Amino acid sequence: MFWVTTAKGKKMPLDSEPVSNGAFVLDGDPLESGEQKVKHIGERSEYRGERFSSHFSTCPDADKHRKA
DSSP, rough: EEEEOOOSSSSEEEEEOOOTTTTTEEEESOOOTOOEEEEEEOOOOOOOOOBBBBHHHTTTTTTHHOOO
């Protein structure tokens, strides 16, 4: 798992291993802070590069970590 920053500036965990149907792609170079931006492309996108899944969609304990 690693953390990224969304287009809205929110922190989000992604699974470390790329998957063929991932809904997220890394967007450009890491920020000066070392944080990586991410772009949502959707699971049905024709994008051919590395794609990642939100860790919230695969973590069995995701509900324990979500904000209310």
